[in-house]
Amino acid sequence: MSGGQSMLFVLVGVVAAVSALYAVLTRQILRSIMSLGAFLTAVAVEFYVLAADFVSVVQIFVYVGGVVVLMLFALMLSASGERHPLAGADRPGLGAVLAYLVGGGLVVASLGAGLPEPGKAPAQTVDLLGRSFLGGQLFAFELMGVVLLAAVVAALVVARGERQ
Amino acid sequence: MSGAATFAWGALWGAVSLTIVGALTTVLVLVERKISGRIQMRVGPMHTGPHGLLQTVADIVKLLFKEDVRPARADAMAFRLGPLLTAVPAVLSFAVIPFGAPLIMRDLNVGVLYFLAVPGVTAVGLLLAGWASYDNYSFLGGLRSSAQFISYEIPRTLAVVGVVMLAGSLRVSAVLEAQRTVPFLVLEPLGFVLYLVTTLAEVNRTPFDIPEAESELVAGYHTEYSGFRWALFFLAEYGALFAASAFATVLFLGGGNGPLLPAFVWFLVKTLAIVFLTMWIRWTLPRFRSDQLMRLAWKVFLPLSLVNLVLAGLAMQVVAG
Amino acid sequence: MTAVLVLSAVLFAIGLFGVLTRRNAITLLVSVEVMMNAANLNLVAFSRLYQPELMTGQVFAILGIGVAACEAAVGLALILTIYRRYGSTDVDRVRLLRE
């Protein structure tokens, strides 16, 4: 990464971290989901900065256009009671300590990892991805299709079970 | 390109896109009213300016100065975000539209996919707007609208995949290059029809304008909006319509390819022809019912778009040899 | 490279914190998505580090995004069903089973 790029990376990274934090902290589910949307978009930008443009667009397509919309649907169809901020019942203490420990450990380990800086990224991402999907990773790609089938059937069965 | 230059170029293009979208909306609304007038044997707006040419300009001035009304129980943040999130994707999608050889902001590796992905965010805006208004009509409109949006996104994407197969690239310039001799309309007629029809559903136009079916839902998700925020919805609708038509030109009509005239002109002519087509459809066909609409998406368009993929494969064989 | 790792570590910790402290099913799902994205950042960055022309990390990330969408679809169907029965999406209030 060039100097400008790494500065952009850090900047967008701060945006991502802040929106992620807001998403898990706020007591209004709608804000949480919207903040998640901002976070996902920021991560998509990070992907672009890391020269993974295809992943970046997939992130927007599937996550922001798909998952966030699904979550909003779920929220709105179950909305009546949840318009107001959630009441207590959260337990911050222990979770905060544990998350802090894990995060701290990871950060320290990352700082000490001493990985090399990546070289120049290939420009023809789409070509290479296509070759990978239909070459070395063909099996994983096909398996993904079965996973999708499973998810569709599972979601339908769960949603239908409730009608009986 | 260095970071700063990219940023400056992006900002410039953003401002230009916004201006284009604004101007386009102004013109297209007027054109639409005139066309609807002709089709229904009326004259349309006539009073402001010669032949009513300034009518929409006056409308915009009015909208800008109108009071911004917000229902008392509406969720303030969501109410503000809703129109923004519908308008911004429409503007952003202009980034990959090639108005002419140099007139494209970014010829992304993944341009075609970008164009399909970015407007997808609109669904979030529609849902938010409908929900935030705290109004049953708005809420139903928002839900229907985004459900429709998501359902039609699938056959639409698959219709475009056919073109991508033929072009062998997701890059907009490569798609255009591949059509230098024969536009894909010839090789992919079914794909074109699918794209056009699903696009009508995506931009909520008749016969797929369920979310704002006036007779049932008042004005759908934007029932409670007024003034500038309402104008943003309009901007989004016409911006998206123009962008989608422009992309139809890129994908199926060979973009700016054409004899004699400069690319820019050809591009505009083709795009406006498609825009006219959508308006024509809008004012002549009746509206579907909500459940019919969903059935149509899943049981007709989805299978058809799969058939289209097979046809695209055959077309590839024909082109190859 | 370090910047990516640190960012992803921070995001992972934020997501973990959310999972451990929040009790609403939808917010839990939000937190899990944050964690998955932290991993995606890692994968994309590592993809450039080793044999970038193979795109292994990016392929992994794309499939991971798909899996996350699958999980979300099934989970939200479940959450909606639960809501219709209990009138709440709060995990603590949904409690007929006991230890």
Next chain:
Amino acid sequence: MGTAFLLLPKAGIGLLVVVGLVAASLPGAGARRALVLAGALLLGAAFVVDIGLLGRSARFFHEALVVDRLSLFADSVLLTLGAVVSLAALDGAVAGKDGGDFLLLFALSLFGASVLVSAGNLIVIFLAVELTIIPSFALVAFRGADRRSFEGALKYFILSVLASAILYYGLSLIYGMTGTVRVPLPAQVGSSPLLLLGIGFMLVGFGFKLAAFPFHQWLPDAFEVSHPEVAAFLAVGPKLAAVVALVRILEGLGGQSGAWTAALAWMALGTMFWGNLAAFRQAGLRRMLAYSAVAHAGYALVGVAAGTPQGMDGAVLYFAAYGSAAVGAFLVVALLERDGLGDAIAGLAGLGRRRPGWAAALTVFLISLVGVPLFAGFWGKFSVFLGAVEGGVVWLVVLGVINSAVSFGYYGNVIRKMYLEAPPGRVDKPAAVAGPGAVPAGPGGGAAPGAPPPVAETGARAAAGWSLRTALWLTVGLTLLLGVVPGLLFGALG
């Protein structure tokens, strides 16, 4: 490809998915049942093929799929399990209106497990784990009429996706630190802290899938509310697959890295103790079996923690040995439930006289679960502990043996109830049977809102169809056969 026939067993499960798709779109119950039966026979045939292939190995799809000793053995277990569970479900879950969906979901999950045992790289491992669990959420929730089933499914879901996220993060770190997604991990990777953290996250993720302490909370809830057939499947299939994948990943590291071995040892220890002690307190048979399933995952982990090839093999073998008894015990639960007897342990009093066959079968299973010689379960424990001794973790073996002894307490209690206690009067109303003992734990058949309505005894006997009983006696036979001729097990693993 001259070795393509090695994929035949997996193709059998793949075909079952297709059968499930057809069954899901058929309206008639009769045709559906015929299809399920055909599916069970298909799996049986695939099992025979699988046994015939033992000892061969090959890699497919750019090494993404590995067929070898471990995978063929695991597939033979999965195929048996699949056939038994489909048979058992024929009159149970499949009989309902959505029976075809059940078969489809079950087939998909089984397929995921079968891919997982052959996964040759981290990407496939992750996807296969997901393919195993995503349908199982719906399987757990399948008993739609009972509102608690959705609650159990929600808990299962939340912990599972959390585990998936942690596993995913761990895998991303492992990929980053080793530079490859191939498994087993290369041995010379060294031990950078980030890699160790990655392995740690992966272990936590698999710990959830195995329901190892302290990540076990989902299992009792999920098992209590689901169809007993589903519990039987979940107790063995996904866990076996997860252990095989874990063994495959760790194989390359050997006993080289001490940190993760220690972590696994503690995990195994906690799992055994927690499962066994909690099982003591349960008043319901199902919940007791669920906690015992937790404990048994602990025994298997002892083998993985040993870090020796012998121990790892033992861990894989453990699930085969333990499986027949665990599945059988849940089938007895299914029978009891269909008979309207509920599943309170107190209600089992006098079962030895009222249902001698079932009582005998349950006794066989429970003894096998304790690990008494000449029953299949013994050989599982034997090989795991042997491997652990070789690996130098004798203390873990001692504690494991103590745990086995402890577990006899609650298993024996059930046997005592069945044979030594008098039945509580003539039974006409099962609710009365389930009465006092069931209340504290709340799982009582009669008390739950959606539990099957009490049926008159004769009608119930007819309802508990031949297929379920066939499945039951199959598992009894398997438990005894593998117990008396353990060579079959050891030979199959090679």
